[in-house]
Amino acid sequence: MTCTLILMRHAKSDWNLATLNDHDRPLNARGREGATAMGHWLRAQGHLPDAALVSSATRTVETFDRLGFDVPATITRDLYLQDSHAMLDLLRKATAPTVLMLGHNPGIAEMAWQLCAKRPAHLRFADYPTCATLVVRFDVDGWNDIGWHKGQPMDFATPSDVI
Template sequence: MTRILILTRHAKSAWDDISLGDHDRTLNKRGRRSAQAIGAWLRQHGYLPDQVISSDAVRTRETWTEMGLGGCEPEFTRALYLAQPEQLLSSLRQASGRVVLLLGHNPGIAEFAGQIVDEAPAHARFFDYPTGATTVIEFATDDWAEIGWHKGEVLDFIVPRELTD
C-alpha cells in the first residue's frame, strides 16, 4: 500500500494591517482566489485528504477553509508555524491518514519539499515554493513512521498562477 502527501504552502497573505503580527496575518483577495483554485484542482484530480495537519497561523487556517475540501477536521498546531524541515518530517511521521495534507510556511516547506522527494519535478518554481504551491507526493509504504528523506515520488506539482491567470 502507499501513502500520499499533499504538501501546500499557505496562500498569499495581506500586509495592509501593520498592527497584526506575522502569526495573525490574513489572506488577501488573491490568496483567497488562489486557495479556492488549488482546492478545485485537488478535487478535480481526486487528491482528497483524509487527514490535515496545519500550522495554526491565521493564513494557514484561512487557506484550508478557502480550499473548500472539507471531509475531515484539520489539526492546527503551533509546532508547524514557521517549522523547519525536521519538524515537518517529525509531524508527518505521526500521521495516521492515508492521504495527508500538510499545510505550512516558507522557508521550511520549500526545504522540506526538496528533501523529501527522490527527484524534483521539472518546474521552475518548485525550489522557491511560492504561496499556494502544492506538491502531491507518493510514498511506497503503509506507515508514515517509515518515511524519510528522498523517498517520495512526485505525482503532481502546481502553483496557483497556473490556475488563475
Template sequence: MKRLILVRHAKSDWSLGMADHDRPLNVRGRASAAAIGRWLREKNLRPDQVLCSTATRTRETLDLLDLDAPARFEDRLYHAAPEVMLSSLQTARGDVVLMLGHNPGIAEFAARLVARPPGHPRFAAYPTGATLVAQLDIDSWAEARMGQAEALEFIVPRDLI
C-alpha cells in the same frame, strides 16, 4: 502506499500591521486558495487528514480549499524546519495527508522529501499556494524519511488562474 499533499499557505495581507501569526489572506490569496482546492477536487486528491500550522493564513487557506477533512492544528508547524515537518508527518494516521505550512521550511522540506524534484520551474521557490503531491512507498507514516517520495504533481496558483 501513502500520499502527501504539501501546500504552502496562499498570499497573505501585509497591509494591516498585524503580528505575523495573525495575518489573514489578501484578495489574491483567497482566489488562489479556492483555485488550488478546485484543482485538488478535480484530480480527486482528497485528504483524509490535515496537519496545519496554527497561523491565521494557513487556517484560512485550509477553509478555502474546501476539502472537508479532519484537521489537526499544530503550533510546531508555524515556520517549521523540515525536520519538524517530517516529525509531524510521522505521526499522521491518514492514507492521504495534506500538510499546510510556511516558507522557508516547506520549500526545503519538499526539496529534501522527494527523490527527484518535479520539472516545474517554480518548485525551488515554492511560492505562496504551491502544492506538491507526492507518493511514498510505505505502510505507515512513521516510516517516512527524506528522499523517499516520488513527486506526482506540482502546481502553483498562477498555473490555474
C-alpha cells in the same frame, strides 16, 4: 500501503495590516482566490486528503478553509515557521493514508526538496511560491517509514497554473 502527502504553502497573505503580528496576518484577495482555485485543482486531479495538519497561523487556517475539504484537521502551532525536520517529525505521527500539510516557507520548500527522490520539472518548484502544492507518494507501511529522498512526486502546481 501507500502514503500520499499534499504539501502546501499558505496562500498570499495581507501585509497591509501593520498592527498585526505575523501569526495573525490574514489572506489578501489574491490569496483567497488562489486557495479556492487550488482546492478545485486538487479535486480535479483526484488528490483528496483524508486528514490535514495545518499551522495555527491565521493565513494557513484561512487557506485550509478556502480549499473546501471536509476532513479532520489538526490546527497546531507546531507547524508555524518550523523547519523541515520538525515538520517530518509531526507528519510521522499521522495515521490517514493521504495527508494535507499546510505551512510556511522556508520549511515547506525545504521539506519538498528533501522528500522527493526526483524533483518536479516545474519552474517554480525551487522557490515554492505562496499556495504552491506538491503531491508526493511513498510506498511504505506507514508515515513513520517515510524518509528524505524517498517520495515520488505525482503533481506540482501553483495558483498561476490553475487560475
